[in-house]
Amino acid sequence: MSRVDPRVKLFWVVLCTSGALIFVRLPWMAGLLLFCLLGTFSFGADRKALRGRLARFLPLFLLILLVHIVFVRAGTPLLFIREYPIVTFDGLMRGATTLMRFFIILCSAAVMAGENTRRVLAAFSKMKVPYLFSFMLMIALRFLPTFSTSFSDALIALQLRGVELKRLSLVKKLRLYRDLLLPVVADAVVKSRVLAVVMEARGFGAMPRRTSYLEVRMTLRDWVLTGVLFVLGIVALGGYYFFP
Secondary structure, eight states, rough: OSSOOOHHHHHHHHHHHHHHOOOSHHHHHHHHHHHHHHHHHHHOHHHHHHHHHHHHHHHHHHHHHHHHHEEEEEEEOEEEEETEEOOOOOOOOHHHHHHHHHHHHHHHHHHHTOOHHHHHEEEEEEEOOOOOHHHHHHHHHHHHHHHHHHHHHHHHHHHTTOOOGGOOHHHHHHHHHHHHHHHHHHHHHHHHHHHHHHHHHHHTTTTSOOOOOOOOOOOOHHHHHOOOOOOOHHHHHHHHHHHO
16 A cells, blocks of 8 residues: 555555544553554555664664653552662553653654655645645755754764774763764755755746646545545544543
8 A cells, every 4th residue: 555645645644643642551552553553554655764764763762762761659669779769560561651652653754755746735635735835844854864964964074084983982982973973964064055946946936836747636546545544543542531
């Protein structure tokens, strides 16, 4: 189902991210995670890129889990050190719920990242979203990989000059990242100015109404899938509040 209409994928993303914000109980969050994984594989997300992002954020996820375990003291104690509770049930559950929430957000982003930009813009146009707003949104999303690439290039340049990042202490690494932030942001600003000049040279915004060769249309499968997602969302929301 990789060629599903972008509006269906956007609706699925809204359901997943809204559920990630609303659900706080672990069983419901686990069910939402399974639903999100099913949609991620069905909508043709780049699994290799998703695994790379998960591996990159793994230390952060473990740190978040550790913070919840250490600082949440409510619930039944599970691990003691000299009669002092180190791990509690509520801390472990809250940490697991937070990790699932981040994982759902990454999966939703992976699905939309694999979609064609022009199809998304055409879908926004069908939804009566102003083209300028949708274009600005897509450009902002496109600049995130550019920003990451610029930062990686800056780190590689430092390593070529003999700076061994692995031997630096945590404080020195933080100072190094702070010093690299300014040139990376400046490079992004320069690229944005070049993009603005190119857009003006091609007459962006010269006409009040835009036309597009690419057309997106909702097929019968798309409508059925949208209806199924809508019913599942209503049932899940009602079940969460009426069956705690």
